[in-house]
Amino acid sequence: MHSKRLYHGAAYYPELWDEQTIEQDIRLMKEAGIHVARIGEFAWIQMEPEEGKIDLRFFVDIINKLHDNGIETVMCTPTPTPPIWLTHGHPERMYVDEQGTVMGHGSRQHICTNNAYFRERAAILTDRLAQAVGALPGVIGWQLDNEFKAHVAECMCASCLSLWHSWLEARYGDIDKLNEAWGTQIWSEYYHRFDQVPQPGPAPFLHNSSLKTMYQLFSMEKIAEFADEQAAIIRRHSDAPITHNSSIAFHVDNERLFRGLDFASFDTYASSDNVPAYLVNCDLWRNFKRDRPFWIMETSTSFSASLESYAKPHPSGYLKAEAVAAYALGAEAFCYWLWRQQRTGCEQPHGSVISAWGKPTVGFAAVLEVERARQEIEAPLLATRAAQAEVAITYSDRAKAFLKTEPHRKLNHRGLMTSFYERILHMGIHRDVIPEGAELNGYKVLFTPFMHYVSDDYRKRAEAFVERGGIWIVGPLTGGRTEQHTIPTDAALGRALEQLAGVETLFTYPMDGTGAIGRAFGLSAPLSLWSAVFEPKEATAIGVLEGGLSAGKAFITECKRGGGKIVMLGSLPAGEDGDRLLQRLIGHYADEARVALRTDVTRGTIVAPRQGDGYTLWVIVNMDGTGGSVTLPQEGLDVLSHGPVAPGPLHLGPYEHRIIRIDEN
Amino acid sequence: MHSKRLYHGAAYYPELWDEQTIEQDIRLMKEAGIHVARIGEFAWIQMEPEEGKIDLRFFVDIINKLHDNGIETVMCTPTPTPPIWLTHGHPERMYVDEQGTVMGHGSRQHICTNNAYFRERAAILTDRLAQAVGALPGVIGWQLDNEFKAHVAECMCASCLSLWHSWLEARYGDIDKLNEAWGTQIWSEYYHRFDQVPQPGPAPFLHNSSLKTMYQLFSMEKIAEFADEQAAIIRRHSDAPITHNSSIAFHVDNERLFRGLDFASFDTYASSDNVPAYLVNCDLWRNFKRDRPFWIMETSTSFSASLESYAKPHPSGYLKAEAVAAYALGAEAFCYWLWRQQRTGCEQPHGSVISAWGKPTVGFAAVLEVERARQEIEAPLLATRAAQAEVAITYSDRAKAFLKTEPHRKLNHRGLMTSFYERILHMGIHRDVIPEGAELNGYKVLFTPFMHYVSDDYRKRAEAFVERGGIWIVGPLTGGRTEQHTIPTDAALGRALEQLAGVETLFTYPMDGTGAIGRAFGLSAPLSLWSAVFEPKEATAIGVLEGGLSAGKAFITECKRGGGKIVMLGSLPAGEDGDRLLQRLIGHYADEARVALRTDVTRGTIVAPRQGDGYTLWVIVNMDGTGGSVTLPQEGLDVLSHGPVAPGPLHLGPYEHRIIRIDEN
Amino acid sequence: MHSKRLYHGAAYYPELWDEQTIEQDIRLMKEAGIHVARIGEFAWIQMEPEEGKIDLRFFVDIINKLHDNGIETVMCTPTPTPPIWLTHGHPERMYVDEQGTVMGHGSRQHICTNNAYFRERAAILTDRLAQAVGALPGVIGWQLDNEFKAHVAECMCASCLSLWHSWLEARYGDIDKLNEAWGTQIWSEYYHRFDQVPQPGPAPFLHNSSLKTMYQLFSMEKIAEFADEQAAIIRRHSDAPITHNSSIAFHVDNERLFRGLDFASFDTYASSDNVPAYLVNCDLWRNFKRDRPFWIMETSTSFSASLESYAKPHPSGYLKAEAVAAYALGAEAFCYWLWRQQRTGCEQPHGSVISAWGKPTVGFAAVLEVERARQEIEAPLLATRAAQAEVAITYSDRAKAFLKTEPHRKLNHRGLMTSFYERILHMGIHRDVIPEGAELNGYKVLFTPFMHYVSDDYRKRAEAFVERGGIWIVGPLTGGRTEQHTIPTDAALGRALEQLAGVETLFTYPMDGTGAIGRAFGLSAPLSLWSAVFEPKEATAIGVLEGGLSAGKAFITECKRGGGKIVMLGSLPAGEDGDRLLQRLIGHYADEARVALRTDVTRGTIVAPRQGDGYTLWVIVNMDGTGGSVTLPQEGLDVLSHGPVAPGPLHLGPYEHRIIRIDEN
Secondary structure, eight states, X not given: OOOSSOEEEEEEOGGGSOXXXXXXXXXXXXXHTOOEEEEOTTXXXXXXXXXXXXXXXXXXXXXXXXXXXXXXXXXXXXXXXXXXHHHTTOGGGBOBOTTOOBOOSSSSSOBOTTOHHHHHHHHHHXXXXXXXXXXXXXXXXXXXXXXXXXXXXSOOSHHHHHHHHHHHHHHHXXXXXXXXXXXXXXXXXXXXXGGGOOOSOOOSSOOOHHHHHHHHHHHHHHHHXXXXXXXXXXXXXXXXXXXXXXXXXXXXXXXXXXXXXXXXEEEOOOOTTOHHHHHHHHHHHTTTSTTSOEEXXXXXXXXXXXXXXXXXXXXXXXXXXXXXXXXXXXEEEEEESOSBOOSSSSOTTSOOSBOTTSSBOTTHHHHHHHHHHHHHHHHHHHTSEEOOOSEXXXXXXXXXXXXXXXXXXXXXXXXXXXXXXXXXXXXXXXXXXXXXXXOOTTOSEEEEOSOSBOOHHHHHHHHHHHHTTOEEEEOSSOSOBOTTXXXXXXXXXXXXXXXXXXXXXXXXXXXXXXXXXXXXXXXEEEEESEEEEEEESSSXXXXXXXXXXXXXXXXXXXXXXXXXXXXEXXXXXXXXXXXXXXXXXXXXXXXXXXXXXXXXXXXXXXXEEEEOSSEEEEEEXXXXXXXXXXXXXXXXXXXXXXXXXXXXXXXXXXXXXXXXEEEOO | OOOSSOEEEEEEOGGGSOHHHHHHHHHHHHHHTOXXXXXXXXXXXXXXXXXXXXXXXXXXXXXXXXHHTTOEEEEEOOTTSOOHHHHTTOGGGBOBOTTOOBOOSSSSSOBOTTOHHHHHHHHHHHHHHHHHHTTOTTEEEEEOSSSTTSSOOSOOSHHHHHHHHHHHHHHHSSHHHHHHHHTTTGGGOOOSSGGGOOOSOOOSSOOOHHHHHXXXXXXXXXXXXXXXXXXXXXXXXXXXXXXXXXXXXXXXXHHHHHHTSSSOEEEOOOOTTOHXXXXXXXXXXXXXXXXXXXXXXXXXXXXXXXXXXXXXXXOTTHHHHHHHHHHHTTEEEEEESXXXXXXXXXXXXXXXXXXXXXXXXXXXXXXXXXXXXXXXXXXXHHTSEEOOOSEEEEEOHHHHHHHHHOOTTTOOHHHHHHHHHHHHHHTTBOEEEEETTOOOTTOSEEEEOSOXXXXXXXXXXXXXXXXXXXXXXXXXXXXXXXXXXXXXXXXXTOHHHHHHHTEEEEEEEEOTTTTOEEEETTEEEEEESEEEEEEESSSEEEEEEESTTSTTSEEEEEEEETTEEEEEEOSEEOHHHHHHHHHXXXXXXXXXXXXXXXXXXXXXXXXXXXEOSSEEEEEEEEOSSSOEEEEESSOEEETTTOOEEOSEEEEEOTTOEEEEEEEOO | OOOSOOEEEEEEOGGGSOHHHHHHHXXXXXXXXXXXXXXXXXXXXXXXXXXXXXXXXXXXXXXHHHHHTTOEEEEEOOTTSOOHHHHTTXXXXXXXXXXOOBOOSSSSSOBOTTOHHHHHHHHHHHHHHHHHHTTOTXXXXXXXXXXXXXXXXXXXXXXXXXXXXXXXXXXXXXXXXXXXXXXXXXXXXXXXXXGGOOOSOOOSSOOOHHHHHHHHHHHHHHHHHHHHHHHHHHHTTOOSOEEOEEOTTSSSOHHHHHHTSSSOEEEOOOOTTOHHHHHHHHHHHTTTSTTSOEEEEEOOSSOOEETTEEOOOOOTTXXXXXXHHHHHTTEEEEEESOSBOOSSSSOTTSOOSBOTTSSBOTTHHHHHHHHHHHHHHHHHXXXXXXXXXXXXEEEOHHHHHHHHHOOTXXXXXXXXXXXXXXXXXXXXXXXXXXXXXXXXXXXXXEEEOSOSBOXXXXXXXXXXXXXXXXXXXXXXXXXXXXXXXXXXXXXXTOHHHHHHHTXXXXXXXXXXXXXOEEEXXXXXXXXXXXXXXXXXXXXXXXXXXXXXXXXXSEEEEEEEETTEEEEEEOSEEOHHHHHHHHHHHHHHHHHHTTOOSBOOOOTTEEEEEEEOSSEEEEEEEEOSSSOEEEEESSOEEETTTOOEEOSEXXXXXXXXXXXXXXXXX
16 A cells, blocks of 8 residues: 655644643644644543543544644554553552562553453543544544553563463463473473463573463463454544554564554664664564555654663754655654653653753754655655565564573574674665565565574475575574474474475584684684584585584585575674675675665665656665765666766765666666 | 860770770770760660660760760660561561562661651650760760661651651642642553552652652651651750761751751761762761861771772871861861771671770771871861851752652762862862752852752842852753753743843753764863753853754853853763863853962862961861972961961972961951 | 492483483483483472372383493482472472562472471482382482572571571570670660571661571571481482582582582583683592592583573583593593483573484584593503692682671682682692591691681691691681681680781781782782781791781791691782782792692693502693693603603693503602
8 A cells, every 4th residue: 555645743742731832732743844643642541530431522622623733643542551540559450570570550561461450441441532533534543552562571460370371271272282392391390280380480590491482472462462452442433544653672573463453663762873773673664564654653853861861862964864764665654752842750851842841852953854855755755665675584573582581692682683684784785674474475585594493384485485586594593493492303403494405403502712713605704603513415515614613514505496595504603704704695695696676885875765667766865974875877867856867876965865766777 | 166176086886895895995095095985876775675674774884984084975876776676577667678678677777767666666765865864974965876878768668658648748738739740640640649649669661750759858858857856855855966977878868857956977988099079078068057067977997898898998197187187177076987896797897996806907006196186286276167168069969869860871969969079179179068058158159060950949049149249150960850850841941040041941952972062261072961052142152062963052151140140051071171171160260259268289189278366277188198289378387387388389298287377468 | 439430421311202212312322431321300290290199110110221221320319390289389388589589480499498398298209219219220329409509599488487596596595695696786686586586688788797607507507408318218228329419609518418428429510711610629529528439420511501691612622631630530420411402491502412303412522532531541540549639728618608798899709719729720739629627637738718717626627737747828818707707806817826826917907909019938919808917926927018008017927836837828919920929829838848749730731640559640631722741750651552651741732631650669
């Protein structure tokens, strides 16, 4: 589904301000070019000040007033902040952390979303809310709750314990199937009944890996079920599409979560010093709901902050570059948190559009700049769509859960993935970051790094992709764990994968500090992380170990299958030499696969290709504030200045963006 | 009130030793020149071995025996260490920390001072104690308890919860006044009744700033009320003045605490490497009770230590320099913790005068040196008094509470204040550190740094000070929060302050890493911390931003008001360049205000001016062990050697002190 | 008792694998030269799947099958992992940590070993187990439980509280004896009854040192009593000797523990970068049971790992060097943890002999190398025994407990001891590390470092050793605390020790950063740690302080007593200069005592002397992988190659070992 417009929005809390301030806000929104407001996500107490006394007129009025002023609304359910009448005197309803600490009232996410009475009250309110505002002309979308599992992870309350037992029973049927699957004979962990399976709380040493991973999957499933339940209620009364503002930083399975929702959105507060951490979201969120553009639901106009910390403000020009990049990479909306600085609470210092005293903030000028750019690029962008990449990297929150259970040496899934992604980005290759279950059609190269458990389904789809001519690059840290987070007993990485890859994995062990040097593609680098050493069977050794404990054996192999190839990458080359080697590998297989969506754009600048009817748009954006260049392969048309652009090097100034139309030959 | 003598004392625990040891102690005290002993602060069990069986004869005898030997007593109430009969089986009486952990018996401060039964028993014992010893000739003073809130902060027990609700009700009257003041509509925090307001315990994310700050103010008020209550009981039976040994490191409001007491005292264990951390206490404590000299109630003869840590011993000569500096800056007493090394407990390794085996410790020689100096300087010091400074810096424990709620990036109020103070110290300017409520008469320059909330009362007094000709320098980090720890809605720093300062604050944001350079007084430096950017209205820009996000705007302004001036310092210049810029600013306004109590003394040496009848004494002390010098403006008289001293440079050796009399012209 | 063979073993978990895998395991064990299997330590659930339903046939069969294949068994009691029927619904049986957190089921050591019902069930099962397998021909030994107190320390549960009270009553008899001994008059800690003495749980500040230390001694005594109780049960049915796999890293008193057992064993996972941490175990464990060789019960074939961390794999050759060194230093067995990589649990990544999929791991080749070496050296080693050293260093877990109570500045007993040991090792001196209660006969030099409390018994035995001609070197950090962890009141280090040493300790204080330089034996070095400064009385000053607070006083003294000498070492010389000074001191007294078991072996290589009938064997092993050399004093015989070896330098390659026979003259 194509976008009809590019939205520019902000989170808004009219319930916290008086009428006069609201009037001022609406006036200023129009001035700033904000035409969508997200409202209501913390407003339970305003909607239902006492249990059962629901009054939604304020919100109906606000939505209508905004609409009358050309401002659309994304309406939120207010479930992240249950009011005091729901929490006071009810510790059994509250979130309980890993140490067994019971949360009190007064922050957010303090109640357990699996508590039955919470769910009952949430359902009633959401139903009433959807009824009241769901059909209003101003409501163009819904957001469920706010940042699920941002401040909390797996709850350890008694409600969760009981649901956990049911979940396990539904999954395993028979307790001895669970015992066998998890290998609970070890350390006499064995359970006689499902109701004996503990939550992974305090223990003298580590819990069983299966218990830890399954409890995470349970928790991620339950929060998605809550979303499904809420969405179903809304749909009874409203046709507006439903989303949730998520992130790869939260303890959710985004793929599963968005399956039940209508469009995908995310919140990001990445620093201007870490552009890849921003862009990886765009390249991933575009792929959660391929038929609908994604939203950036929250980002800061300048800096994020709370009572306890603050980030560095964006340099001038950066916010505009972020917005143009996002729209070019498939975003339909670019929204701020927040419109007006909080007067109270714990996030008063957070950057905003307007200050608590009603004046422009340090970010305001940047917002105007975004709006000017948005207007300029809206038409060409709406006439095209973000091109599908030829190179895909699989991202999985379930893989993240496995790594949380088994972090090796404090490995961080998000950091590993972003760093891997960054190398491809810096090589000027257009890329998709895709969920585990995504279709693989249309790709030429598929990377599957840091995925301890490769499901049969995934492997089979990847195999089909290879058969069709794709190159599948497996690793590092991929394979070697079963669905239950145990070790395969047929082969180190599982027989199916090894057979497909035409290798036998001889050993797996940590290579850091062993002196192991990997040599491949004419380069050498020290190897790191838990690694697999291969004996090629049908495969060919591409990368060979020198030094260390397995000299002469392979750490990179490739094996032809059908029209394509499966490449095993058994270790992570480290340091600057490792970077070079990895980039050489990426470049090698991109070339071999004839990846075309690639430019020589300089590091710090991006090219977002968009597909039009008979032409491609290159949206080129300098993101690092130092300017950059890219070689234009043929004459193009500057869509913004309407002039021709000669082939050859095209230079951009700091944070500058250009849109070049290149007609198909 | 002038001192009648300079005391030299030590904390003494006769209840822990046998008669023979006590005899030895008294003999050695006389040898060491110790003529005041502080006793009893942990001795509840000796005074009341079983509930209600109070027997104070031991202490009466000790006080008399000490007195017979020329040793005066400061008597303590023993409330920091409630005995087992008060604690055993009563978890509900114990201190509960922020995580909800209930303390056990056996350390100190383990009971909640707000527990009603504790208060009842404390009142009974204190009454009996005051009756028994209050009129003894040896008792020259009282100390309440010991180091209130040194090891604990805000208690989270049920007694406190209930008092908290009453305190709130008394403060706000109506729950909706609280809701409005705190803005609890945010995140549906809203309370229907006072008894729903939680303590700021475990939560998934941060609590409301108002809740956090008010709970600190509540806690500080309650501990002061306990002091008031105890003091009132003592006064029924004793005329001896009452103090408490406090510190800016503890969780108390010292200004409020000392309001109800008769004289101020503090404990300090600053390292010899951090002289400003020692001196800032002297310059502050002198101003808590201006009509009475302060006491250094505890300091180490050489080093502090416990089972878990130890400090570096003082170099030879340092203790004497500390003592002379303290007496010169207004101390009436210089006392050690402790006389005889502990045999048991958890502070056995702590430095003392005499070892547990009755021999001189490594600090003993230093104690003799102190006593020699004390005798030498006593007469000239008693004939004079510490001169009031012309430059004042406001210190506020309430500001510390605001910063604890909102630490930005782990900012530490004590560290910030000491570092700010240090710059003025190093410039040879005599200075007062004054409590928030102090009179401003007599000052020429007033600094108000790091005070998030500027009360109307404070602002009005500062305004009057300016009208009278003073220069008020506001910032950094000052203003911008209301009494309720919310954001002003009329102007960034509050309209009243901005109008007074003749500025409009355009933006407030963190400047670290933004490239903002401040230029003022011919110097440039990078700017740091949360900052305010000004548009001068009636004011003049004195410091201008270069680079960063607000180039061309002001970060220092000045505005004439009446005979004086208000200077806004919107940001903290950082690094060595920042130090230079700040010192330039301080020097500039000190010159402009014609600050006269300033010398060219070299860094590491201090001049403490004292006012006599028609003359000034300069007490000059080298504190850093490297010697120093200062220029004498006219001929003086060396009060210790009784010889004349020529004008011009005067040199001091390591840790040397000199007292020079300069007659008024 | 001489060994009859050198064992090569591995921990084995047949209960976790199917019959076919077990067959494969046995085949592979024979291939790998593994002829002893340790089994059963976590297998409670397999032995007693439901409460009271004990079935041990599986283990009987396994033991017999192993035996039939030439593989002996060390049988374990499975008490570290109580099954769910013992834990579920019984929080009162679980281990409670220092913060009061109650452990859940599912890791190990999660139950309190002092819980009466646990003890009852453990006794029943152990009795049945001993009955069932105790007389089987394959069972050559027993291991109780597994790594007592490795993951837990002192339990704070209600059972322990009650036992603690009884233990105290038994120890002190009268509560006022405890009050006096601990000095509980301090801080009103005083107890009226034993049942009021708390466990050292949460408190605002530190607990009384006596309480902390005694609770550790109590805990160490209780776990040893559990071991004694279990051992007594086994002995009813089995003659096989009993051990426990312990470590100096655990919270046990190894000397006390092994007193009740038949032979000593340890687990070690020291990195190849820290060879002294490996060797110190061999030199200590040899001395726990002098009449029986010790076992290395667990070590990794290559690297240790868990879900949360991993160590660096051993370089090629290192495992063999470890094994040869261990056998040479008195080990009877060298065993791996573990045979087959875990499929499930939390230690799947841990190095093993065979992978979970039944293939050799990266450590397998090293195991074969060990076996080849073992066969080669078995005969010469069995014909000799590890020579008693002339130099002894006392190691005490009770001293460790004192240091845990009073860590000064985060001092770590194990680190301090290993570093002290390392200096003697590197000087080529053969050494014994001996428990506190060990016989001192046969030694020439005795070191007693880091022992806060020197018992009368120890001092008297050391005095007798000195009278007989020995040199006793006392310190650093030795003396200065009583049995109750209080300060002596007769002299700094206790009068008895000072009189013996002919010194008066003037001061004790921390020397770090004071500028104190120690000069002795012609060298100078800065001094560190809590130090004692001596006035020699009968003694002579050997090391003198320069600079600092006690210039001219002594920090090393010596005093002749009988045929020997007592040397006080009051401080720890620091840095590289300190190392040189300490080594000079060690060398000086080794020379003076005519220590003969010393070579000029290069650092990184060791010589383990073994005594044969009329000859000495030198087992020389390079441990650091860089090769080394040692001078042979006379012609020797290479026992492995059977050729003569000329006197003079003998060179070894990386990880090479040689066994040279040197006949007595």
